[in-house]
Every structure is written in C-alpha cells, then in structure tokens.
Amino acid sequence: MMTRISLNTVTFTAAGLGTAILFAATPALADPNVLDEAQIQSQVIGKTLTGRRGPLRFRMVHRTDGTSRMETPFRSMDGTWRVAEGKLCMTWPKLRSGQERCTGLTALGDDKYRTEGGAVFTVE
Numbered sequence: 001m002m003t004r005i006s007l008n009t010v011t012f013t014a015a016g017l018g019t020a021i022l023f024a025a026t027p028a029l030a031d032p033n034v035l036d037e038a039q040i041q042s043q044v045i046g047k048t049l050t051g052r053r054g055p056l057r058f059r060m061v062h063r064t065d066g067t068s069r070m071e072t073p074f075r076s077m078d079g080t081w082r083v084a085e086g087k088l089c090m091t092w093p094k095l096r097s098g099q100e101r102c103t104g105l106t107a108l109g110d111d112k113y114r115t116e117g118g119a120v121f122t123v124e
Contacts, residue, residue: 035086049123068090079095
C-alpha cells in the first residue's frame, strides 16, 4: 500500500503494511521584509523609482491618482496601478497586450526593493 502525503510543496511517500506516519506541519513564517498594502502605499506610491531588470534600466513613478509613468532608454509609456492582495498591480497598454501584472515587493534596505520577477529598484 502506498500513501502520499503533501505538505506545502513537499511530497512524502510512506510504504508498508500497517505503518502509520504522522507529520507535524508548522505554517511558514511570513517574510518580514515583504511589503504589505499599507507599506506599498507609503514607501513606493508617489515616489520616483529607478532600477533595472537584467540589462534594462528604468525610471518609474506610480502617482497617487492611480496613473503610472515608465521611462527606459528605448521608450516611455503611461499606465495604471492598483494595490490588491498585498501586491502592486500594474497595467501598461504597450506591454503584454495591456494585461495587468501583479507583483509582491521585498525591502532590501537602503531604500532598495525587489519585485517577485527579480527587478531591483531604488526609491529616490
């Protein structure tokens, strides 16, 4: 008899007759450096952000009225933003066919932050 037990993203397999295995699961602790909705509003919104994702450098501002502006060496564009479920959600009509993309933000210290996608930016 094969029994599969999944805890979070790890799968354990127990085999044997009459064998009982108990697993105690503890909830994962939240990363204290991940910004919540209030922190995104106070630390990122209305500020000028400069950074890079891979070789691409960017400058961006998410204005308090829900509009955004991004500038790269190749183009500039306007978009919109909102905060939902602890993530910063952005829509850029000229990127990804205008589909919204949401990302969590992690504080790295010294006014630096990282998106879930790996972009690192500094708040000026």
